[in-house]
Amino acid sequence: xxxxxxxxxxxxxxxxxxxxxxxxxxxxxxxxxxxxxxxxxxxxxxxxxxxxxxxxxxxxxxxxxxxxxxxxxxxxxxxxxxxxxxxxxxxxxxxxxxxxxxxxxxxxxxxxxxxxxxxxxxxxxxxxxxxxxxxxxxxxxxxxxxxxxxxxxxxxxxxxxxxxxxxxxxxxxx
Amino acid sequence: xxxxxxxxxxxxxxxxxxxxxxxxxxxxxxxxxxxxxxxxxxxxxxxxxxxxxxxxxxxxxxxxxxxxxxxxxxxxxxxxxxxxxxxxxxxxxxxxxxxxxxxxxxxxxxxxxxxxxxxxxxxxxxxxxxxxxxxxxxxxxxxxxxxxxxxxxxxxxxxxxxxxxxxxxxxxxxxxxxxxxxxxxxxxxxxxxxxxxxxxxxxxxxxxxxxxxxxxxxxxxxxxxxxxxxxxxxxxxxxxxxxxxxxxxxxxxxxxxxxxxxxxxxxxxxxxxxxxxxxxxxxxxxxxxxxxxxxxxxxxxxxxxxxxxxxxxxxxxxxxxxxxxxxxxxxxxxxxxxxxxxxxxx
Numbered sequence: 387x388x389x390x391x392x393x394x395x396x397x398x399x400x401x402x403x404x405x406x407x408x409x410x411x412x413x414x415x416x417x418x419x420x421x422x423x424x425x426x427x428x429x430x431x432x433x434x435x436x437x438x439x440x441x442x443x444x445x446x447x448x449x450x451x452x453x454x455x456x457x458x459x460x461x462x463x464x465x466x467x468x469x470x471x472x473x474x475x476x477x478x479x480x481x482x483x484x485x486x487x488x489x490x491x492x493x494x495x496x497x498x499x500x501x502x503x504x505x506x507x508x509x510x511x512x513x514x515x516x517x518x519x520x521x522x523x524x525x526x527x528x529x530x531x532x533x534x535x536x537x538x539x540x541x542x543x544x545x546x547x548x549x550x551x552x553x554x555x556x557x558x559x560x
Numbered sequence: 561x562x563x564x565x566x567x568x569x570x571x572x573x574x575x576x577x578x579x580x581x582x583x584x585x586x587x588x589x590x591x592x593x594x595x596x597x598x599x600x601x602x603x604x605x606x607x608x609x610x611x612x613x614x615x616x617x618x619x620x621x622x623x624x625x626x627x628x629x630x631x632x633x634x635x636x637x638x639x640x641x642x643x644x645x646x647x648x649x650x651x652x653x654x655x656x657x658x659x660x661x662x663x664x665x666x667x668x669x670x671x672x673x674x675x676x677x678x679x680x681x682x683x684x685x686x687x688x689x690x691x692x693x694x695x696x697x698x699x700x701x702x703x704x705x706x707x708x709x710x711x712x713x714x715x716x717x718x719x720x721x722x723x724x725x726x727x728x729x730x731x732x733x734x735x736x737x738x739x740x741x742x743x744x745x746x747x748x749x750x751x752x753x754x755x756x757x758x759x760x761x762x763x764x765x766x767x768x769x770x771x772x773x774x775x776x777x778x779x780x781x782x783x784x785x786x787x788x789x790x791x792x793x794x795x796x797x798x799x800x801x802x803x804x805x806x807x808x809x810x811x812x813x814x815x816x817x818x819x820x821x822x823x824x825x826x827x828x829x830x831x832x833x834x835x836x837x838x839x840x841x842x843x844x845x846x847x848x849x850x851x852x853x854x855x856x857x858x859x860x861x862x863x864x865x866x867x868x869x870x871x872x873x874x875x876x877x878x879x880x881x882x883x884x885x886x887x888x889x890x891x892x893x894x895x896x897x898x899x900x901x902x903x904x905x906x
Contacts (some may be wrong), residue, residue, distance in 0.1 A: 514573035
């Protein structure tokens with residue numbers, strides 16, 4: 387869990403500002419798990435933080451800031467995954483010119499995860515990255531618990547199928 | 561081919577997420593803090609756009625602002641006070657140094673007045689942007705003057721898929737930030753990094769923007785769908801980053817500039833750090849509580865905003881070693897006194 391040494395100010399805006407800033411390191415981790423792309427993750431966290439600031443009146447209780455911010459971040463990530471799904475997937479097989487950047491999809495599991503539906507990618511990150519329970523995933527993603535369970539099940543099935551298909555392809559090629 | 565069992569797949573997934581490298585969040589925190597403070601209220605109304613379009617435009621501009629501070633290493637980042645007193649005190653910062661090495665005055669450090677009304681009209685702000693980009697703006701809107709620690713600023717927005725978002729210094733009419741739509745959507749790298757830097761330098765020169773004495777760096781920003789060259793010129797004083805930066809982003813397929821930011825803000829005298837890098841790492845290691853952490857980014861910041869404003873700090877990032885829990889921490893070490901403090905732990 388996060389432990390941010392940010393002093394909370396006297397006014398509510400200062401308090402919410404501190405809540406948002408305190409959520410950023412953890413948010414970056416979550417967004418990276420969901421998006422598998424450090425640049426996109428950083429963009430998502432920034433966008434979520436600014437959205438959260440715009441919507442700060444919706445945070446009634448600063449102690450619930452984590453769940454409040456995570457809901458906003460998950461929605462931003464969901465939007466990014468859906469945008470990605472609508473455009474051709476670009477994969478960098480070779481290192482980029484400076485050798486330092488690149489979409490992090492070079493291993494088998496990453497490629498397989500990124501081939502899943504946006505909602506499945508999101509749920510896997512919340513379940514196995516964030517280690518949330520089904521009720522917590524439901525709260526964070528705005529989805530019913532039953533739906534979370536069934537989608538998680540199908541996500542794992544799809545993932546297994548994609549990995550095994552990839553291995554069969556490699557075996558037949560090599 | 562071996563089939564994957566359910567438990568094994570779940571184990572692999574947990575390991576996959578646990579070992580995923582996560583970028584530093586310190587710059588992100590600083591960038592967001594600045595962006596929040598830069599546009600603390602009524603952002604959407606100021607853009608004069610409705611709903612998603614307005615939000616998208618606001619986000620685009622603020623992401624550019626955030627990216628600037630990420631690129632800057634956080635020297636200027638942080639939380640300029642939103643109070644009038646904070647703005648006034650920033651205007652009277654002692655002994656700032658301009659990019660040419662000459663002292664800034666209170667007005668030309670930011671190029672802005674310390675309080676009150678903008679020195680230019682809205683029409684003049686639009687005209688400044690038009691001169692900068694070399695064409696007339698269509699359906700341009702100018703927001704309310706935005707107060708920041710370093711002065712007053714006007715945002716000029718041109719709607720549409722080929723529109724622009726610009727920030728204009730409300731005192732001098734200088735265009736300090738510009739985003740020209742559409743953002744390139746290509747991964748084709750027709751230029752090498754040297755050519756990108758030359759193209760960016762030509763852009764600055766053509767607009768009479770000084771960058772002598774600043775240290776250049778060229779990076780590639782990879783969004784999967786598209787890549788950009790980012791050419792940054794940063795001033796360092798006594799090894800510390802200070803708020804004197806130019807950032808130019810280019811289309812890698814043709815070298816066209818689509819984003820530009822010019823940041824020059826006042827800062828006090830930058831003394832040499834009394835605490836060296838290695839000593840700072842030792843102090844930070846103790847403060848982190850980690851037994852044998854992996855060392856991440858180590859930077860000397862002229863100003864420790866938002867956590868330690870006005871103090872020169874070493875920012876030291878740690879990760880716990882693989883095999884332990886996947887923790888990370890950012891520790892600030894006062895570069896003069898050696899005081900260490902964990903500012904973030906995740």
